[in-house]
Amino acid sequence: MVRLAHFFLLSLSLLISSFASAVExxxxxxxxxxxxxxxxxxxxxxxxxxxxxxxxxxxxxxxxxxxxxxxxxxxxxxxxxxxxxxxxxxxxxxxxxxxxxxxxxxxxxxxxxxxxxxxxxxxxxxxxxxxxxxxxxxxxxxxxxxxxxxxxxxxxxxxxxxxxMQSYKEQLPQSAQLQFTVARKDSLYLHTSDSYAGGVITALGLTQPELDLSDKKSSRQIGLEQLLAVNPEYLIVGEYVSPNIIDTWQSNPLFGLLRASQSQHIYAVDGNVWARCRGIMAAERMAQDLVALISH
Structure with a gap:
């Protein structure tokens, strides 16, 4: 009888535990x-x-x-x-x-x-x-x-x-204008403020060039002339491969007209971390990268 009572209480406990862990x-x-x-x-x-x-x-x-x-x-x-x-x-x-x-x-x-x-x-x-x-x-x-x-x-x-993220933000030059791009062998993709990377950049107190966001695309392929029209203060290049399109463009006179090129504010980062990974730890790694590259 005691064993039966013990079994009943154990079963009841497991049942209650199951309901307690239910989530919606x-x-x-x-x-x-x-x-x-x-x-x-x-x-x-x-x-x-x-x-x-x-x-x-x-x-x-x-x-x-x-x-x-x-x-x-x-x-x-x-x-x-x-x-x-x-x-x-x-x-x-x-x-x-x-x-x-x-x-x-x-x-x-x-x-x-x-x-x-x-x-x-x-x-x-x-x-x-x-x-x-x-x-x-x-x-x-x-x-x-x-x-x-x-x-x-x-x-x-x-x-x-x-x-x-707030700690990293305090180490960065606030309102500095920064544009993140992803470089493949023969193409460059610009990530807008609506992208994951763009959101991290904004959270860190940095600004991004004003772009036409009417097409709702958070990533779009651009050419050198389009990049020159954006003309950011800092250009962050997420490299998927190396060498890539940026290496090709550096021999083009137009590339030298970029503000980021003239001020030597073009920085390469791990494209996988910045574009593919996305997450709590990934954002902290991105912030760490920026502090290492453009801190006060």
Whole structure:
């Protein structure tokens, strides 16, 4: 009888615990509910791996573009080893299923077309990542924290992030005009103030050239003459490859007319960190880069 009572109390305790851990959040598809704390998580974007690492959680699988070094080093240092599930644009559903995840975190832009297939494998939290703003990224991290049953830890981490960014901001020349671009071998892409990098730049108290944002594109390909029309005080070049288009343009007389060229304010940064990674740790790394390059 005593054993039966003990078993009943234990079962009741587990039931109550299950209900206590249930969370309900709003993702890009509506209401997402999970009634357990996920342990086997697969993420399909770098920003989601950043969010997990920010509260000390390691995913079992990442869509890492089949290149582990594309995951931010600060994130890798926290999460350790994972299984690649392919590219972010086309993750392998078969590999994901083989990992038997109890949560998948997907990107609304890249993965909406396979959302139903992902849902058949495991509950799928779908949020913005690609083309998201800096503020959207922080909101997504907060949602992920709740789903992981680490809301308190995530809020603490976001508070630390805010103070860290403020500290970096105080070391930068306020109102300095800065433009971030991504350089490939034969093309240059300008990232507007609506882009993730643009949001980080604004948060750090720096300004950006006024651009026509009517087409709503946060990244757009530009030529040398268009870059000259933008003519920023500082030009930050996220290199995807080296040598790249900037090296080609340097022999063009027009390039020498750029304010940033004349003042030697053209700086190369890691394009992967600045454009692909996106996240709490990524933003702090970007701020650290800027302080090293253009601090008082």
């Amino acid at each position: 959040v709003q993702d890009s598809k509506g209401t997402f509910t999970l009634d357990y704390t996920p342990q086997r998580i697969v993420v399909l974007e770098f920003s989601f791996a950043d969010a997990l690492a920010s509260v000390g959680v390691s995913p079992i699988g990442i869509a890492d573009d089949k290149d582990a070094t594309r995951v931010l080093k600060e994130v890798r240092d926290v999460i350790g080893v994972w299984q690649s599930v392919g590219t972010r644009s086309q993750p392998s559903l078969e590999t994901i299923a083989s990992l038997k995840p109890d949560l998948i975190i997907a990107d609304i832009e890249r993965h909406e077309s396979v959302y139903e297939e992902l849902q058949k494998i495991a509950p799928t939290l779908i949020l913005p990542s690609r083309r998201e703003t800096y503020e959207d990224n922080l909101k997504a991290a907060a949602i992920i924290g709740k789903v992981l049953n680490k809301d308190h830890q995530m809020q603490e981490r976001l508070a630390v992030h805010k103070k860290t």
